[in-house]
Amino acid sequence: MTLSPGAPRTPGPAEICQQVLDLVGDRAEAQVTSQQGRPALTRFANSFIHQNVGEAGVSVNLKVALPDGRVATASTTRADSAGLAALVEGALAAAALRPVDPDWPGLAPPATVPEVDHYDPATEAATPDERARRVRAFVDAGPGLRAAGYCDTDGGTTAFANSAGQRAEGRSTRATIDGIHQTDDSAGSGHATATRLADLDATGVGAAAADRALRSQAAADIGPGEYEVVLEPECVSTILIFLGFYGFNAKQVIEGQSGIRLGESQFDRAVSIWDDATAPAALGVAFDADGTPKRRLELVQAGVSSALALDRRTARKMGTESTGHAVPESDAYGPIPSNLFLGPADPAFGAGTSDLIASTARGLLVTTFNYCRILDPKTQVVTGLTRNGTFLIEDGKVRGGVKNLRFTQSFIEALGPGNVLGISREARFADSEFGPGLVHCPALRLGSWRFTGGVRG
Amino acid sequence: MFDPAVAAVEGALAAGAEYADARVVVSRRQHLEAQNETIETLEQSESAGVGVRALIGSSWGFFATAEFEEARQAGEAAAAIARASSTVPGPPLSLADVPVREDSYETPHDEDPFAVSLAEKADLVVGVTKTMQAVDGVALARAILTAWDTEKYFVSSQGHRISQHLVECGGGIDAIAVGEAETQRRSYPQSFGQYQTGGYEVIRRFDLPGHAERVASEAVALLTAPECPEATTDLVLESSQLALQIHESVGHAIELDRILGWEAAFAGTSFLELPRLGSLAYGSALMNITADATLPGALGTFGYDDEGTPAQRVDIVKDGRWVGVLSGRDSAALANLPPGGMVRGDGYNRLPMVRMTNVGLLPGESSLDEIIAATEEGILMATNRSWSIDDKRLNFQFGCEIAWEIRNGSLGRMLKNPTYTGITPQFWGSLDMLAGGGEWIHWGVPNCGKGQPMQTARTGHSAAPARFRGVRVGVKG
Numbered sequence: 001m002t003l004s005p006g007a008p009r010t011p012g013p014a015e016i017c018q019q020v021l022d023l024v025g026d027r028a029e030a031q032v033t034s035q036q037g038r039p040a041l042t043r044f045a046n047s048f049i050h051q052n053v054g055e056a057g058v059s060v061n062l063k064v065a066l067p068d069g070r071v072a073t074a075s076t077t078r079a080d081s082a083g084l085a086a087l088v089e090g091a092l093a094a095a096a097l098r099p100v101d102p103d104w105p106g107l108a109p110p111a112t113v114p115e116v117d118h119y120d121p122a123t124e125a126a127t128p129d130e131r132a133r134r135v136r137a138f139v140d141a142g143p144g145l146r147a148a149g150y151c152d153t154d155g156g157t158t159a160f161a162n163s164a165g166q167r168a169e170g171r172s173t174r175a176t177i178d179g180i181h182q183t184d185d186s187a188g189s190g191h192a193t194a195t196r197l198a199d200l201d202a203t204g205v206g207a208a209a210a211d212r213a214l215r216s217q218a219a220a221d222i223g224p225g226e227y228e229v230v231l232e233p234e235c236v237s238t239i240l241i242f243l244g245f246y247g248f249n250a251k252q253v254i255e256g257q258s259g260i261r262l263g264e265s266q267f268d269r270a271v272s273i274w275d276d277a278t279a280p281a282a283l284g285v286a287f288d289a290d291g292t293p294k295r296r297l298e299l300v301q302a303g304v305s306s307a308l309a310l311d312r313r314t315a316r317k318m319g320t321e322s323t324g325h326a327v328p329e330s331d332a333y334g335p336i337p338s339n340l341f342l343g344p345a346d347p348a349f350g351a352g353t354s355d356l357i358a359s360t361a362r363g364l365l366v367t368t369f370n371y372c373r374i375l376d377p378k379t380q381v382v383t384g385l386t387r388n389g390t391f392l393i394e395d396g397k398v399r400g401g402v403k404n405l406r407f408t409q410s411f412i413e414a415l416g417p418g419n420v421l422g423i424s425r426e427a428r429f430a431d432s433e434f435g436p437g438l439v440h441c442p443a444l445r446l447g448s449w450r451f452t453g454g455v456r457g
Numbered sequence: 458m459f460d461p462a463v464a465a466v467e468g469a470l471a472a473g474a475e476y477a478d479a480r481v482v483v484s485r486r487q488h489l490e491a492q493n494e495t496i497e498t499l500e501q502s503e504s505a506g507v508g509v510r511a512l513i514g515s516s517w518g519f520f521a522t523a524e525f526e527e528a529r530q531a532g533e534a535a536a537a538i539a540r541a542s543s544t545v546p547g548p549p550l551s552l553a554d555v556p557v558r559e560d561s562y563e564t565p566h567d568e569d570p571f572a573v574s575l576a577e578k579a580d581l582v583v584g585v586t587k588t589m590q591a592v593d594g595v596a597l598a599r600a601i602l603t604a605w606d607t608e609k610y611f612v613s614s615q616g617h618r619i620s621q622h623l624v625e626c627g628g629g630i631d632a633i634a635v636g637e638a639e640t641q642r643r644s645y646p647q648s649f650g651q652y653q654t655g656g657y658e659v660i661r662r663f664d665l666p667g668h669a670e671r672v673a674s675e676a677v678a679l680l681t682a683p684e685c686p687e688a689t690t691d692l693v694l695e696s697s698q699l700a701l702q703i704h705e706s707v708g709h710a711i712e713l714d715r716i717l718g719w720e721a722a723f724a725g726t727s728f729l730e731l732p733r734l735g736s737l738a739y740g741s742a743l744m745n746i747t748a749d750a751t752l753p754g755a756l757g758t759f760g761y762d763d764e765g766t767p768a769q770r771v772d773i774v775k776d777g778r779w780v781g782v783l784s785g786r787d788s789a790a791l792a793n794l795p796p797g798g799m800v801r802g803d804g805y806n807r808l809p810m811v812r813m814t815n816v817g818l819l820p821g822e823s824s825l826d827e828i829i830a831a832t833e834e835g836i837l838m839a840t841n842r843s844w845s846i847d848d849k850r851l852n853f854q855f856g857c858e859i860a861w862e863i864r865n866g867s868l869g870r871m872l873k874n875p876t877y878t879g880i881t882p883q884f885w886g887s888l889d890m891l892a893g894g895g896e897w898i899h900w901g902v903p904n905c906g907k908g909q910p911m912q913t914a915r916t917g918h919s920a921a922p923a924r925f926r927g928v929r930v931g932v933k934g
Contacts, residue, residue, distance in 0.1 A: 039910065041909055042542070044545060045722065046719070047545075048515075049516065050517070051719075052538045053518075053519040053807075054521075054534065056523075057506070058523060073500045074501045074502065077503070077505060077506060078503065078504075078505055079523070090501055091501070097574065097575040097576050098496050098575060099495070101496065129544070131541070132544045135545050148721040149722040150909050152909075179722050189722075255597055256597075257633070371845045374843060375856050376640055376874070404847060406854060452933075
């Protein structure tokens with residue numbers, strides 16, 4: 001019995017890409033991305049596995065540009081000859097009916113894609129029993145508590161081809177254990193993501209979650225206001241996701257909606273932010289949806305906003321080169337950095353996470369944020385709540401849990417000059433509410449954070 | 458198209474499943490997006506495959522494949538996954554009884570949205586952006602149209618055999634004005650567009666060109682409007698904002714899987730506790746909420762859910778008292794409640810789970826004009842711009858695109874950056890005036906996210922303008 005029922009019949013992604021290009025022929029310029037993967041996710045709640053899913057599938061995304069610059073995209077999960085033919089004819093027919101795209105940047109030229117090692121065959125082939133063992137370990141790490149979360153594995157091959165001769169192919173895997181332990185009046189979370197399932201310490205992650213849940217019991221109700229904060233990596237990850245999507249996204253800048261101003265010291269000089277799909281610690285493949293090779297991109301250097309994420313379309317508009325940040329939805333959303341890192345501009349600035357707490361006279365330790373939404377992209381004012389462990393710090397010590405608070409805070413100002421008081425040396429993949437593996441970051445100590453409401457509103 | 462679903466169920470049963478069901482889903486989506494007289498996105502997607510659930514003991518497994526020839530193996534894989542689930546088992550699980558049907562359903566529609574030419578659609582979205590751009594100060598003028606066509610073929614080991622053809626579409630326009638340190642946005646019919654079940658006649662009814670100039674002018678005017686003040690005051694909500702308020706502070710809170718703790722780690726739980734079903738005061742006596750999957754034209758309308766349960770209308774809040782939940786066969790059985798037929802999956806490759814159908818506020822007997830006239834001092838807010846709520850669905854904060862002050866029964870100055878915040882039962886308890894008649898609209902939310910892996914659902918929320926007393930407004934960052 002096989003768990004990958006599509007495998008024997010479906011050609012590989014590179015072969016699918018070539019088939020699609022052959023079908024298009026000389027009728028149009030074309031670029032094709034095909035992904036073949038075996039994502040599987042084991043979900044648990046009330047300390048038992050209640051949802052457990054897997055799939056074997058392939059996706060094909062095609063963009064065609066007619067000689068006069070009329071462009072259309074199409075996608076399918078049908079990789080048989082009839083499905084691919086329908087994909088091609090549908091895209092060509094759609095392109096013929098639309099106006100000329102004045103911003104069509106043309107296809108990516110042939111270029112070498114960096115070699116990266118972000119793949120583990122054992123993780124791609126992981127069985128439901130292997131995921132269930134991690135779940136059991138997480139649950140058992142919190143005896144007497146209620147556990148909920150997931151363990152997933154995702155792996156596969158991505159191929160790109162275009163009619164200008166660019167070819168790229170890469171394999172990647174990711175494994176995550178993420179969850180909470182709950183008491184009757186508290187919850188605490190833990191998270192780990194890695195290229196290899198074998199590298200996940202489910203017991204350790206579960207124990208961290210249980211510890212946070214137990215320490216935040218009988219939480220105190222404190223009033224809203226400005227507080228110094230120590231933000232765990234999950235919170236920092238959320239900040240970076242918003243900065244990437246609404247700030248360093250070149251489409252947002254072109255449209256006047258971004259608050260990022262290149263060359264200005266918009267951030268604390270202690271902070272550097274970069275995007276790097278080629279880093280050993282990163283996940284995924286080293287080319288984007290346009291087929292452009294990825295490279296390290298310095299977004300903030302010692303507090304100075306220094307670069308934007310670009311795809312071919314925005315690069316053309318700005319008269320520069322793509323940085324390799326196209327995603328399948330770039331035409332609508334713009335280029336998105338998805339291998340984000342934050343670290344101290346000066347390595348000597350780093351401190352232990354316990355030191356960040358020890359140096360705080362009075363403030364809050366926040367584990368995760370919840371349901372963050374932007375009020376205005378230009379100011380990056382975001383509202384959201386704390387979740388899964390919020391603690392009062394007094395005289396350098398964690399005194400106990402406090403009830404969740406709502407904040408309304410500009411994320412640019414949060415990392416602004418003078419507000420970053422500490423950066424932890426330890427960094428790891430942290431999960432925002434937008435998915436795992438996108439951000440690798442430390443904890444931060446910030447001088448001020450605006451909480452605008454408590455549990456009573 | 459039933460054959461792959463039959464094969465998947467047979468494969469799961471042969472591998473030891475005590476119950477199995479399978480869905481073949483063939484879905485098409487077409488999406489156009491214009492910005493400043495240029496088509497930015499023209500995208501057509503198609504997906505097809507079979508997803509199968511297998512139940513062994515108290516444990517579920519699900520597997521999906523796009524290869525119909527491999528459907529039987531997919532059923533076997535689902536059973537193997539269920540067996541792995543049983544190594545971390547839960548309490549005994551049963552499925553609530555539902556009628557076993559062989560039936561078919563099709564969304565009533567006049568004009569197939571996929572048969573309308575792309576040229577006509579492109580002319581519409583480009584044309585309305587041109588109208589908006591003609592207004593001085595508009596930086597971005599955008600228009601979107603989206604259509605979905607979904608065929609489902611459902612089979613269960615209990616004998617269900619149901620086919621459905623669902624047709625949905627919608628769209629909208631928005632204009633953005635950019636100031637020195639801010640952006641302002643206006644949209645129509647609502648933020649992110651309005652969506653309903655039905656054919657292209659849905660889009661024709663919107664009359665997008667007729668609203669383009671107003672939307673653009675309001676976006677520009679907002680740049681110089683005064684800020685919404687910080688205050689506690691009477692709040693009047695137009696109906697699309699109230700629809701999102703219902704979605705977030707009622708729709709998600711009444712999901713039985715959340716109440717049972719099944720979503721605790723991600724989407725969250727609920728402030729609602731089953732022992733208080735039937736007695737908890739959710740809001741004022743004007744608050745009557747139903748979950749009605751049979752409403753003609755509403756976005757959450759269908760014939761059967763993805764467990765084969767017939768679409769139905771369920772009372773959720775009656776005269777302000779909490780009386781109902783959103784449920785599926787397993788969650789209903791666990792809570793000893795009747796199954797509500799509210800389980801749906803996103804495409805063939807996502808596990809069906811409890812989702813909102815059309816969770817709406819029944820109309821009142823007033824009107825927006827009467828509500829304004831009866832308000833001595835307050836603020837009217839319209840069209841959502843941001844939304845956030847805690848993991849128990851209690852503490853919320855919404856931002857709207859625009860507001861107007863109300864003084865002595867009349868609308869006054871336009872206000873920008875309006876926000877309001879509150880706690881769910883207190884907020885709904887302050888509802889004291891509710892419009893109805895022609896102002897009661899079936900709003901649609903096209904992108905309700907839930908589950909891991911993430912899936913999106915299209916849900917409906919009927920609402921009319923309403924007044925809430927003593928609400929905190931003007932929260933600033």
